[in-house]
Amino acid sequence: ETGVTQTPRHLVMGMTNKKSLKCEQHLGHNAMYWYKQSAKKPLELMFVYNFKEQTENNSVPSRFSPECPNSSHLFLHLHTLQPEDSALYLCASSQEGDVYEQYFGPGTRLTVT
Amino acid sequence: EDQVTQSPEALRLQEGESSSLNCSYTVSGLRGLFWYRQDPGKGPEFLFTLYSAGEEKEKERLKATLTKKESFLHITAPKPEDSATYLCAVTRLTGGGNKLTFGTGTQLKVEL
Numbered sequence: 650e651t652g653v654t655q656t657p658r659h660l661v662m663g664m665t666n667k668k669s670l671k672c673e674q675h676l677g678h679n680a681m682y683w684y685k686q687s688a689k690k691p692l693e694l695m696f697v698y699n700f701k702e703q704t705e706n707n708s709v710p711s712r713f714s715p716e717c718p719n720s721s722h723l724f725l726h727l728h729t730l731q732p733e734d735s736a737l738y739l740c741a742s743s744q745e746g747d748v749y750e751q752y753f754g755p756g757t758r759l760t761v762t
Numbered sequence: 763e764d765q766v767t768q769s770p771e772a773l774r775l776q777e778g779e780s781s782s783l784n785c786s787y788t789v790s791g792l793r794g795l796f797w798y799r800q801d802p803g804k805g806p807e808f809l810f811t812l813y814s815a816g817e818e819k820e821k822e823r824l825k826a827t828l829t830k831k832e833s834f835l836h837i838t839a840p841k842p843e844d845s846a847t848y849l850c851a852v853t854r855l856t857g858g859g860n861k862l863t864f865g866t867g868t869q870l871k872v873e874l
């Protein structure tokens with residue numbers, strides 16, 4: 650596969666469930682990101698990892714827990730979510746630094762019931 | 763705080779009817795301005811990066827320009843396949859790292 654892949658593409662979970670989102674990039678990049686996209690709102694940056702180290706946590710609630718075991722893989726562990734957490738969760742990757750464009754995966758459409 | 767405002771929110775064009783999308787930004791020292799295209803149910807697809815006022819980039823029917831306060835995405839003779847949401851984002855010179863601040867996008871519909 651090429652580019653940035655995300656699984657699952659769709660997820661429905663109850664508020665008491667625990668689930669994980671997975672992202673994999675095949676571009677040789679060393680920075681990875683999680684974004685949240687809700688209707689009528691701009692993409693919201695959640696977490697940034699550079700060379701597997703978390704460099705940004707944009708005041709995200711602790712019910713979202715990221716994990717980056719290596720530069721190619723990124724996870725978002727979910728637990729005790731709220732209905733307002735329903736959104737499209739996007740993973741992206743780039744070369745490390747502020748001049749490089751980010752490449753996005755197709756996203757996981759999450760619905761919390 | 764960095765801000766990005768896109769207008770219009772939605773735009774409907776006839777095939778072949780050229781137009782422009784606007785992205786106004788407020789950022790403490792612009793490092794780069796990015797344009798993305800997003801189709802329904804998909805992630806954003808990278809189009810262009812602009813770094814300094816006066817810069818222009820082109821790709822097929824799209825041309826992006828940059829001034830000190832805004833960027834325009836010009837669409838020449840659009841086709842139905844150009845229908846998508848176009849997103850603008852900025853990153854700043856200092857303290858911005860690789861964080862992008864996005865606008866809410868312009869939803870473009872091109873009809874036959």
